[in-house]
Amino acid sequence: MARTIGHYLMPEVSLSLDARGNALFAGTGNMDSGLPGAFLALYDTHGRYISDKVFGGISDGAGHYAVAFGGAADMDQTGSVVFAGELFGNMGFEPGSVLDREGIFLMKLDSTL
Numbered sequence: 001m002a003r004t005i006g007h008y009l010m011p012e013v014s015l016s017l018d019a020r021g022n023a024l025f026a027g028t029g030n031m032d033s034g035l036p037g038a039f040l041a042l043y044d045t046h047g048r049y050i051s052d053k054v055f056g057g058i059s060d061g062a063g064h065y066a067v068a069f070g071g072a073a074d075m076d077q078t079g080s081v082v083f084a085g086e087l088f089g090n091m092g093f094e095p096g097s098v099l100d101r102e103g104i105f106l107m108k109l110d111s112t113l
Contacts, residue, residue, distance in 0.1 A: 040070070071084045085105055
């Protein structure tokens with residue numbers, strides 16, 4: 001079950017619940033670099049933090065950057081996370097892989113994020 005919420009002062013945030021009631025939030029936030037980055041954050045049924053993952057929102061100061069916008073996320077029956085969004089710039093999702101383009105992404109992560 002996934003829902004998207006948003007407001008003109010707040011970017012869209014996706015919320016989904018797993019079979020145990022843990023909450024997965026997905027969206028876009030401004031990172032320390034000032035650039036937008038996509039994020040996933042998982043909380044238990046009591047609202048306690050479990051884990052998170054951030055993609056993009058980085059710059060090396062030499063004109064190379066990675067910007068990502070988080071879209072929808074949901075969890076399957078095994079607890080794996082499926083996450084979709086949009087990317088711009090140099091982005092590496094796996095060790096050793098870097099994409100230098102603009103477009104959408106769709107990824108599947110294990111339950112540990």
